[in-house]
């Protein structure tokens with residue numbers, strides 16, 4: 001595997017062969033419901049052992065009882081000790097003792113205090129930033145632990161002996177579109193692309209990759225029935241959770257895919273329900289490309305080993 005290079009968008013119309021995933025182990029945070037559950041089902045269907053870390057014990061246990069090959073581990077991603085236990089238990093549940101793939105999917109959206117006005121004649125109230133705690137802080141814990149395990153398994157020197165590993169971060173339309181009234185959620189989802197942009201340059205040292213999946217509206221529990229009714233009343237077509245599952249398999253099946261952002265689309269925008277946005281480079285902008293090159297060359301060595 002080599003350092004990051006922009007190679008153009010991934011062709012998402014291609015048939016792909018997920019057989020290389022068989023026997024690997026994955027962790028999916030927030031995998032007990034919604035799109036996370038679809039990632040879990042897609043992975044299990046191609047022979048991946050899956051550990052689900054989720055707050056929802058009732059649903060997690062139900063899934064564990066229903067689907068052979070998965071283990072549910074109760075976990076609040078905002079708690080470091082919970083995530084340490086999630087990764088430790090996943091490694092011991094893994095038939096190989098290794099963790100190949102991590103899908104950092106757990107996320108929330110709430111009414112945003114940063115946006116809401118405190119009311120006439122009221123001083124500004126300190127905003128609730130718990131969306132940041134879950135979506136960024138919790139995900140950074142997942143990222144930290146993923147890197148720890150990937151480096152432990154593969155070392156830090158690129159070699160053909162390294163086994164492919166991949167971290168998948170979950171963005172949203174809010175990671176690249178203007179989404180009114182939710183500055184905090186938007187910040188957390190743009191942040192997923194920021195994390196990816198930083199790590200895609202160094203992942204090859206430990207034989208790894210990092211990509212982002214950004215779903216369009218998918219009907220889950222993340223928003224209320226009323227919110228989804230409004231979306232469809234506006235004539236807006238939803239995307240499908242199963243297409244997110246296939247997008248994940250497409251990414252994991254092709255070890256050359258590193259540093260890309262995929263969009264889970266309404267089917268009217270792409271026949272298979274997902275596409276490579278090809279948003280994450282500045283092709284055609286020579287000035288930005290030159291600045292980017294200088295940035296990578298000059299990245300401060302004091303920040304760590306992988307320069």
Ligand SMILES: NC(=O)c1ccc[n+]([C@@H]2O[C@H](COP(=O)([O-])OP(=O)(O)OC[C@H]3O[C@@H](n4cnc5c(N)ncnc54)[C@H](O)[C@@H]3O)[C@@H](O)[C@H]2O)c1
Nearest residue numbers: 030033034035054055076077106107172217218220221222
């Ligand atoms: N559904 C959509 O329209 C949509 C659109 C764009 C992005 N997304 C993103 O996709 C991801 C999954 O969303 P979803 O729609 O499936 O939501 P969901 O609410 O249906 O499922 C989220 C899961 O995460 C779990 N979870 C929440 N907080 C947690 C925590 N602190 N620790 C551990 N688990 C936790 C929940 O228990 C639940 O099982 C999120 O990151 C979300 O931002 C969803």
